[in-house]
Amino acid sequence: MNKKRISLATKLSIGVSLIILLVVALAVNLTAHFFSQYCLDNFYESAETAISEFSDSISMFFDSKKVELNVFAESDQVKAADESIHSFVNETGTIQILGYEKSPVEEEIRKICKSFAKNDKDIAEIYLGTKWGGYATNFDSSMNGGYDPRKRGWYETANKGNGKVMITDAFASTVGTTVVGITRCAYNEGGEFIGNASIEVSLETLNTILEGMKLGKDSFFMMIQKDGIVLADTGIKKSNFKKISEIGIPDLETFFTGSETKGSIVVPGGKYSKYITKKITNPKTDYQIIALCPYDTVYATFFTTLNTTVSICVIFAIIVALGTALVTRKVIRPLKTIRNNISDNAAQIAQGKANLTDRIFIKSKNEIGDVADSFNVFIEKLQDIIRNMKQTKTALNLAGSKLNDSTSETMAAITQISASIEDVGKNLSSQNGEVSKTASSVKHILGSISSLEELVASQAESVEGASSAVEQMIGNISEVNRSVEKMAASFSVLEADAQSGAKTQEELQNQITEIDNQSKLLSEANAVIASIAEQTNLLAMNAAIEAAHAGEAGKGFAVVADEIRKLSETSSTQSKTIGEQLNRIQNTIGTVVEATQKGVQGYAHLANEIHETDSLVRHIRAAMTEQQEGSTQITTALHGMNDSTQQVQNASKEMTADSRTIMNEISLLQNKSSNMQQGIREMSASAEKINLLGNSLSEISRLMEDSIGKMGQQVDQFEV
CATH class of the missing domain: 3.30.450.20 (PAS domain)
Structure with a gap:
């Protein structure tokens, strides 16, 4: 039964499509994340700009009314x-x-x-x-x-x-x-x-301005008093002049009382269920101006772009998948030819009708073409093997006949060999006794030499260990000496830097003192400005009073007087601010002067400590130099001892090697004698077995002829 298969082209097309869709999905998710955040940030920025402008309008509105009230009063x-x-x-x-x-x-x-x-x-x-x-x-x-x-x-x-x-x-x-x-x-x-x-x-003017502001489809604004009274609502008119707790939007009440300036709320039963919000509090009236825009409006551009991007990516994935399928089918067509050829040959072999003369002809100059060429080479090699096997079949038949004839002659020769083996066995037994006596004497000499060698080796290891330890100590002393020299050089540089830092601190202290004097002059100038601002304010007030007396004719002059008064108030406010900043600057300068004086003293103390430390480091360096010279002398003596011990150890090793060589030769001789004696016994037993096997060789020859005949029948099935 044929298995249900999916073609390679289909698998490759599906795989490429899945990879493309995965990459596209990842790209879309990343783009969606950043673009959605961009839409939200864009709304908050636009809302803040619009609300800030409206808040400025509120401030200007009430400023103008304040001027009128002042003129009236x-x-x-x-x-x-x-x-x-x-x-x-x-x-x-x-x-x-x-x-x-x-x-x-x-x-x-x-x-x-x-x-x-x-x-x-x-x-x-x-x-x-x-x-x-x-x-x-x-x-x-x-x-x-x-x-x-x-x-x-x-x-x-x-x-x-x-x-x-x-x-x-x-x-x-x-x-x-x-x-x-x-x-x-x-x-x-x-x-x-x-x-x-x-x-x-009346707030109708502000309401009119508020109604004219838009941030997108179905967006609206609310102006809420600090006690929660809705002063204006461009979206739900019926909520005007109601408590925010009475209009049925709990999220809006939470957002109004909270400290967050942006967020989102849910409006139950409204046209849109969710709104994005942004609020600003007017500093002059404490009114909160809240912008509300539907979630769908804020993200409208995002949703449109996302849908378009997904559609384009899906279409692109389909086109790529179809293109991949067409290209793959064309590419693997030669591979199908190879598969069909191999399948046909396998079926023929199974039926006993193998034809090794067929070849695969593919013009592709790629990996598939290489596979076809390799298969052709394999078939050619198999054809040669089968041809050689057919030729060998005849030769094996002749060899089987000759083997049967030789078996009889071999049996007669084995009888003579058995008699000779018995004589050799007797001579080997006598020789084996003499070799055993010589081996015992050599073992005694070898034991004495081994003891001497162990003593010399122990002494050599001790001397070598001491020499290595001293050399390591000299290396450590050299390393410490180099580190001490670097420390001495570093302390010299540090001492110079500390002295330079002390001079710089003194110069900085002089410059800060000069800045303190200049700030005092600025304070005096600021006092003069404050006095001028106060006199200008009095002048503006008198001008406003005179303008009020003049009635209609004094309106223009009243405006000028009001502007002068504003300028005076602004100058007075700025003068106070400047005075406060100058006081802070003078306090800060005083603190910096004290810190600078402490820094000068610290630098001087640091220079003295560095100088003393440098002297200690130089004493340490001199002591380490003397220690290094003494260690070098010890190392020289240990090297001499190590050389003498090494010579004794080498001589001992040579004696041991020679003794072991003699012992090995004697052992080999003894083993060979034993092996030869054992071999003679085995040869005698083997001769008897050969005699028995000779009778079996005839039967084996017959069986081999039968096997060669059957193999020939199988080989003959192949057409070469």
Whole structure:
């Protein structure tokens, strides 16, 4: 039954395809790993850029509102506020603001409030709450009775600032919208506290900017207050102004409260189950701006590239496999011819019809062609062997006949040989006795020589061991002496380096002292800059007040005054920073001076220690030189003893060798005599066996003729 086989071409094609697929899989995995990381890093970089720009917009937005509030709080109208401003504290019901009579002071404050609200569309309401409970605003609608500005959150936040502009958390304003308050304390011309001025701004401008930002398909942004209130959500509008714990995304709440600035969250029941996130905290408001982008969007380019790469690689693997199969089939076609020829010959041999004249003809000039040529050479050699076997068959038949004739003649000769063997045996027994006596005498002499040789050998080993030990000791002393010389040279260099280091430390100390003097001059210059910045700030404040007095005509001048004030604040801040850095530098210079002084002292101490160590090393070197000379003399004497012992040992060995040679010759003679005697006995026994075997040779000759005949029948099957 033929076995089910897979062709070599198929195996090779499958193997090549698997190797290609394995290499491709490895390359795709490596590419996927790095490219997926690139997509993620690219998202984080883009998100950070976008969020940072938006965070800067938030800072600029609130900076501009702070400037407006400062101008409002420093205006003459606000500074003139008094008890005449209407209070709703002791009233009930709904009070129409336009329905009651207002004092001239309140009217002036309402005018400037309306002017600010008209010029800035981001202002939801601008107002002043006095310490007497009065409330003046730009709105003309109604107020609820019992409203006390002093108990409102924005008022308490302003009190905490003590004149500094503060930003409140988001809250519901009196006009019904959710706003953020910018508030500060207000003072009259005498510097007395009169109440708190505040601007409520809508975050619609920031929301509009946030909605215009995109990081990819279905990405969105969230702006969350530090207490967890969602101020803006461009993706899920219904979550605006809700607590983050109320919108049903636990991962988002964890990400908001955690310290990580990037990560991923799962959104239950959303269009996308997983989002990649990045957050930045605005330093001015502590708002967290979070970018959320679907996982599929972040890795969209990666998935597209991966699918395309895999498809191309699979197609390439299929093409290579098909090409390999075609090439392999063409290459192994001659191999099939060889296989068929060998199979046919084997079948013919099995049937007893072997033809050794067939040959394989292949023109391939490669390994397969070499196999065909080798097979042809093998068949030719086998043909020659079979031909020779046929020729030998006839010769063997003739030899068998001659062997039968010679057997009879051999039997007669064996009878005569047996008689001669008995005479030789008697003579050998007598000779063997004399040889045994000589062997005993030689053994006694050999024992005495062996004892002498052992004593001489023991002495030679002792002398040689002592000589080797002394030579090794001299070598160690030489090595130690060389090491000591290197140490002496190294200590000289170290001493010079230590002295040079001490000089360098002294020069460094002088340069550091000069730097300390220069830093003190810089501190004096920084103090002058701080004084100039303070005077510039006062000048900018006066200019802002004058611009407020000028009304509409002073707007441009107010902007210039504000820029001058910013420049002054920046200069003052930088001056403080420079002063702090100069103080740190001076402290560091003092520390370096102390360390340098210690380094100079350390170098001097090190130079003294190195000099003393160098003197000790020189004493050791002199002692080692004397030790080496004494060891050399001992070695010379031991060499002389070793030579004398060696001569005695050589003579003893020669005597032993000669005695053993004699003993060996006697032993050989004795053994030969014994062997000859034993051989005679064996020859006698063998002669009897030969006599018996002679009768068998005739039968063997007949059997050999039969075997040669059968072998001839097998050989005749081959056609040569």
